[in-house]
Amino acid sequence: DVKVTQSSRYLVKRTGEKVFLECVQDMDHENMFWYRQDPGLGLRLIYFSYDVKMKEKGDIPEGYSVSREKKERFSLILESASTNQTSMYLCASSPRTGRGTTDTQYFGPGTRLTVL
Amino acid sequence: GNSVTQMEGPVTLSEEAFLTINCTYTATGYPSLFWYVQYPGEGLQLLLKATKADDKGSNKGFEATYRKETTSFHLEKGSVQVSDSAVYFCALSPTGGFKTIFGAGTRLFVKA
Numbered sequence: 353d354v355k356v357t358q359s360s361r362y363l364v365k366r367t368g369e370k371v372f373l374e375c376v377q378d379m380d381h382e383n384m385f386w387y388r389q390d391p392g393l394g395l396r397l398i399y400f401s402y403d404v405k406m407k408e409k410g411d412i413p414e415g416y417s418v419s420r421e422k423k424e425r426f427s428l429i430l431e432s433a434s435t436n437q438t439s440m441y442l443c444a445s446s447p448r449t450g451r452g453t454t455d456t457q458y459f460g461p462g463t464r465l466t467v468l
Numbered sequence: 469g470n471s472v473t474q475m476e477g478p479v480t481l482s483e484e485a486f487l488t489i490n491c492t493y494t495a496t497g498y499p500s501l502f503w504y505v506q507y508p509g510e511g512l513q514l515l516l517k518a519t520k521a522d523d524k525g526s527n528k529g530f531e532a533t534y535r536k537e538t539t540s541f542h543l544e545k546g547s548v549q550v551s552d553s554a555v556y557f558c559a560l561s562p563t564g565g566f567k568t569i570f571g572a573g574t575r576l577f578v579k580a
Contacts, residue, residue: 356511383566394557394572395512402566410567442511455561456502457568459511 355379356460358443364466371430373463375443382448384426385457386410386418389440401426402448433467440464470495474558474571481548482579489543489574491532491558501525501534501541502559502568512557515543553578 359374377384385400387410397410399418407418415437419427426445430437441464444457474491481487493501500519504512516525521536530545541558558571 392572395570397567400566456514456517459513461511
């Protein structure tokens with residue numbers, strides 16, 4: 353079974369702190385994604401990566417950065433946390449397909465971040 | 469652009485009732501279509517998928533058929549159980565793109 357793990361299930365930080373969210377997948381997937389999930393807004397893509405050291409902005413990248421130094425690990429960084437970044441953060445990975453589409457995404461359990 | 473619209477929830481049903489959650493999409497080309505489910509306190513997991521027109525995806529008693537003529541991918545189950553209570557997301561993966569577009573999600577409550 354594909355396993356995607358996230359470093360924390362719950363996290364509480366203070367405004368202005370630098371926050372690191374870690375994600376690791378064990379299935380050698382090329383693609384990895386970071387989403388945030390908010391009530392009534394569904395999933396919104398923050399950043400994705402299609403290869404080591406490659407990254408692309410998603411729909412809401414402001415206030416976030418990412419790092420992918422190894423294929424299995426994709427980190428989300430909040431440079432200076434703010435209260436409007438309180439949310440559920442979901443990491444996902446997927447294999448690349450020959451059709452040029454993204455195949456099934458495999459999600460981690462999520463990190464519920466609260467910024468005070 | 470690409471988009472997914474699914475029916476708003478919450479949907480509340482009694483056990484053994486018939487379930488339909490509507491999903492329509494806008495996309496160019498031939499996207500892949502997915503239904504994901506999120507149980508309380510967990511991440512999303514794939515429920516079923518279809519990769520071309522007229523394909524039917526099925527899993528755990530749930531079904532959805534890829535209808536290109538109506539740009540729809542409605543989720544159905546003949547007899548729901550309390551354990552089906554969750555949030556259901558319709559999604560599409562467009563041709564030639566890395567991004568998956570998710571609907572807003574539909575929360576289902578099933579009463580015993």
